[in-house]
Amino acid sequence: MVDLFGDDAPGGANGASAPDPDAPLADRLRPQTLADVIGQEHLTGPEGAIGRMVAAGRLSSMILWGPPGTGKTSIARLLADAVGMRYVAISAVFSGVADLKKAFAEAEKMASAGRKTLLFVDEIHRFNRAQQDGFLPFVERGVVTLVGATTENPSFALNAALLSRAQVLVLNRLDEAALDALLAKAEGLEGPLPLTAEARAALIAQADGDGRFVLGQAETLYAAGLAEPLDPQALGSFLQRRVAVYDKDRDGHYNLISALHKAVRGSDPQAALYYLARMLTAGEEPLFLARRLVRMAVEDIGLADPHALPQCMAAMEAYRFLGSPEGELALAQACLYLATAPKSNAVYMAQKSAWKSAKDTGSLMPPMNIVNPATGLMESLGYGKGYTYDHDTPEGFSGDDYWPEEMEPQTFYTPAERGFEREVKKRLDYWDKLRTERG
CATH class of the missing domain: 1.20.272.10 (Zinc Finger, Delta Prime; domain 3)
Structure with missing residues (x-):
């Protein structure tokens, strides 16, 4: 099941009462246990990485990677509850070095008293490389168990040193079934949504896998006090359509x-x-x-x-x-x-092979017969001697050897038997036949 939401919520072992009845719908629907989380059963279920850690009562540091609104924050909070750890949350957007030092100092003090700390860092990719390195000694010594959340690919966004000390767990974009289950929970609390079946399906499609978004839209619909259910067209006019998640440099x-x-x-x-x-x-x-x-x-x-x-x-x-x-x-x-179009990567492969050969062979001199005798001295030294002008031959093809003397002829380009390259191959085969005949 799925939770989704980004801010800290009170609950469970870390000291909290249930959400206020006047709190936003998303807060009131926050899962109370990992089993309540919708859509991430591959992690939270008995065979999932998180499920196994909780069953063993021992957490390792981890990075939760997934789209917005898929449950990263709530999973971290519920993890702390499940194993009885102290829960501390910071956001890389609003926190700096001073906040990190304070969090680590408090965690060390609590560790000396026998209380372990789960440090949740939202948007962890927004910390720079030096700040990310600052986590390492505290993670290695077990002062904190780090749970970082990111919407960015950790391979590019996080230090290799940090990644080597944390398990990357991938959260799924919420599918239609998960979003439908989330709306059903909302309806269990607030009553039926004022939507036709088709409009309800359209709302789920517009959410683009984001549970936080779909609950926000549901709350808007409830607050409007609509007398009649909306059809898809009316829904589109009433609600702002979600813009697809897309960062042009991410x-x-x-x-x-x-x-x-x-x-x-x-x-x-x-x-x-x-x-x-x-x-x-x-x-x-x-x-x-x-x-x-x-x-x-x-x-x-x-x-x-x-x-x-x-x-x-x-x-x-x-x-x-x-x-x-x-x-x-x-x-x-x-x-x-x-x-x-017909496909062939023959030119691409030929280029790669030729470039490699050029680097490997260095400064080999072309054969003398195809070097232009630009001066009298060069001509006296044999430059251009024996060159055959191809247009003077009956086939327009001399068959000369154009490779450096220290190098065997190479084959870089092998046309495919597709499209126009089929015709190119016929030409190459014909010229190879003439070369063979002429020795």
Whole structure:
């Protein structure tokens, strides 16, 4: 089951009464035990990491990573209750070095009296690297059991040293069933929501996996005292639609651009267009997407369809000319062209191999016959001697050896049997045949 909510709430072993009847709905619905938490059973259940720790009566430091409104704060509070630890919560948004020193000093004093402290740090990724390092000695000595909460990928947001001392636990975005269960709890407290069944489903969809948000919207509906249930259209007019979670320099950005690239590579135009739309409607910079489409054209299609790159360059210019929203249609066209084009990474692989070979072989001299004799001295030394001008041959192909004498001929580019590269392969095979015939 799920809790969600971000501020400290009184309760359980850490000293508190039940929420005030006039408190916000989200506070009144805070779970009282880990078993009441909705949507995170993979962690809180008997076989989950948290469930096992509680059963053993021993907590290790952990980082709770998940979207907003999925229960990070309440899980931390309930963990302290479950094992009888002192609970201290700070927010990296509002706290500084002085607050941390005070928390650690108090924890050391309590530890000497035999009372262990669970230190919950909300938005832990907002502490800088030096501040994160400040946790290490207290975690290592067991002065505190650290429970950090973050919406950002810990791999990028947290120090490696801190990550090595804490278990990362991933909280799921709340699915429809979890959000529905949360609304059912609200209805058990406040009565039926003034919504049709279709509008209720629309409210759940708009929540985008955020339990805190859906309860806030439910409270708004209850407070309005509506005489008749709202249908989806009326609900949309009445409530502000939730904006999708998307930080252009954070995890959501990288997840979606990765999904777009892989959908194009996998020749799924429908999914590719969906992820393009997700990013554009969330406010992504269109020219960033145009640049990525250009990259896809050369990395995943290349010479299998030589028109792919011009399509993407034209789409970029069209967007620059038209702007939004009209120019976004050009990006959609380029996206669909790439997704439906034949795929080949032969150019991409050839480039990587050639670059590696160039670094490995250093400054080898090309064969003398293909070096231009720019001066009389160079000509007397044999520069350009024996060069065959390809256009003077019947096939327009001399078959000369163009590789440095100290280096065997290499094969970097191997065209795929797809799209236009099938024709390219025929040419290469033909030239290889002529080379063989001429020794």
